[in-house]
Amino acid sequence: MPPETRTPAAPGRPQPAQDVIHNIGYRTYDGPRLGRGYARRSLYSQSLRGAYGLGRSAKSKVLPMILFGVMCLPAAIVVAVAVSTKLNELPVDYTRYALWLQLVIGLYVAAQAPQSVSRDLRFKTVPLYFSRPIERVDYVVAKFAAMASALFVLTATPLLILYVGALLAKMDFTEQTEGFAQGLVSVALLSLLFAGIGLVVAALTPRRGFGVAAVIAVLTIPYGAVSTIQSIALHSDNSTAIEWLGLFSPITLIDGVQTAFLSATTSFPGGNGPGAATGAVYLLVVLALIAGSYGLLMRRYRKAGL
Numbered sequence: 001m002p003p004e005t006r007t008p009a010a011p012g013r014p015q016p017a018q019d020v021i022h023n024i025g026y027r028t029y030d031g032p033r034l035g036r037g038y039a040r041r042s043l044y045s046q047s048l049r050g051a052y053g054l055g056r057s058a059k060s061k062v063l064p065m066i067l068f069g070v071m072c073l074p075a076a077i078v079v080a081v082a083v084s085t086k087l088n089e090l091p092v093d094y095t096r097y098a099l100w101l102q103l104v105i106g107l108y109v110a111a112q113a114p115q116s117v118s119r120d121l122r123f124k125t126v127p128l129y130f131s132r133p134i135e136r137v138d139y140v141v142a143k144f145a146a147m148a149s150a151l152f153v154l155t156a157t158p159l160l161i162l163y164v165g166a167l168l169a170k171m172d173f174t175e176q177t178e179g180f181a182q183g184l185v186s187v188a189l190l191s192l193l194f195a196g197i198g199l200v201v202a203a204l205t206p207r208r209g210f211g212v213a214a215v216i217a218v219l220t221i222p223y224g225a226v227s228t229i230q231s232i233a234l235h236s237d238n239s240t241a242i243e244w245l246g247l248f249s250p251i252t253l254i255d256g257v258q259t260a261f262l263s264a265t266t267s268f269p270g271g272n273g274p275g276a277a278t279g280a281v282y283l284l285v286v287l288a289l290i291a292g293s294y295g296l297l298m299r300r301y302r303k304a305g306l
Contacts, residue, residue, distance in 0.1 A: 033133075040138040043129075047146030051112045060115075067108045068154060071101055075158035079165025089175075090166055094183025095264035097162070098155050098190055102251050105194065106219040108154055109147075113198030114211030116143055122206035126301065140297045147199055151191035159183045182262040190254045193286055194219070196293025197250060203300045222249040227269075234269040242272040247285055256282035 046055070052068070053061030078092055098105065120126050129139055163180040167173065201218050202211040226249040233241040246252035246268060258264040260279020266272070274282055 036133050036135065036138055039134040040142050043134070043139065043142040044146050044149075047116055047143055048149050050115065051146065051150035063111055064108065067104055067111075068157070070104050071154055072158050072161060074101070075161040075165075079161060079168075082165060082171075083169045087169065087171075089171060090162055092162070093265060094159050094162060094179045095186045095258045095262055096267070097158055097183065098187050099251065099255060099267055101158075102223070103220075105151070105155065105190070106216060109151065109194050109198040109219065110212045110215040112150065113147060113195070113202040113215055114208040116147055117199055117203045118206055118208045118211045121203065122208070136298065136301050140294065140301055144195060144199060144294060144297065147195035148191045151195055152188060155187035155191060156184055159187065182258070182264070186254060186258045186262055186264070189257060189286060190251075192290050193250055193254065196290050196297075200293045200296045200300075203297060219250060223251050225249075226252055230269045234272070239270065239272040242268055242270065243274045243278050246274065247282065250289075253282055253286050253289075257286055 049055050050060075052064045075097065078090060081087070082090055092100070120129070126139070130136065159180060163176060166176040197218060198215050201214045205211050205214070226245050230242045230245050233239075233245065243256075246256045252268070255264075255267055256274045256279060259266040259268075259273035260276055260282060266274075
């Protein structure tokens with residue numbers, strides 16, 4: 001109110017205070033500040049649990065648990081057959097199991113990667129994360145590690161079932177342990193690669209449905225195209241082209257790495273897998289894609305956190 005129109009205070013009456021701090025009952029916190037490390041670990045554990053629907057509604061548990069069961073069921077059947085018929089070796093290699101069930105793995109990534117990041121973007125809760133003692137790198141590392149860990153559990157558990165079954169069937173311990181270790185290395189690389197690709201694609205849209213469709217397309221269409229062109233190259237007696245074409249699909253990249261370095265049998269047409277020299281290129285491409293996925297996520301959340 002302008003000074004000339006302000007009503008003068010009554011004589012003898014005190015002026016009301018203009019800068020009063022009102023106590024509305026909030027309690028102060030004097031306990032320990034757990035900091036970024038605790039926040040990062042909490043976000044990781046919650047994201048990992050959420051990837052299997054733990055701590056969420058019963059509806060959220062159905063699909064991941066079904067896919068987990070589908071991944072483990074063939075391994076259990078193989079073990080039952082091996083034990084009952086007293087086989088000397090498993091009918092499936094540890095390094096090939098994930099390749100055979102790549103469709104299940106792709107569906108899992110497509111379902112859970114958008115669930116991990118798209119909801120935060122859609123409901124604009126990312127700035128709330130960054131308002132705490134957590135930074136952009138903490139968020140990205142926690143989400144990436146949680147998705148990769150969830151995939152590793154999905155792909156390594158069937159291998160563990162195969163390994164335990166092989167030992168129960170009294171197969172050669174050294175041979176089975178070596179094969180099991182090679183399989184773990186293979187699925188670890190697969191988990192990091194698929195987690196990175198899935199999260200990058202899912203983080204591009206806050207719409208979960210679009211994210212699911214996009215992840216399925218990115219993981220399946222390149223494999224179909226590469227396999228088709230490799231088959232054409234096989235009929236053209238161009239084995240060199242078959243080796244290099246495998247660089248253009250996520251699952252064939254893993255196939256090439258384990259063929260070159262983990263003594264795996266390739267699934268490339270005609271058995272024309274990469275050698276050590278070409279395999280080194282495969283490994284570099286895999287590592288570059290993993291690092292690139294991390295970099296793209298960091299760039300994506302530079303804007304999302306505003």
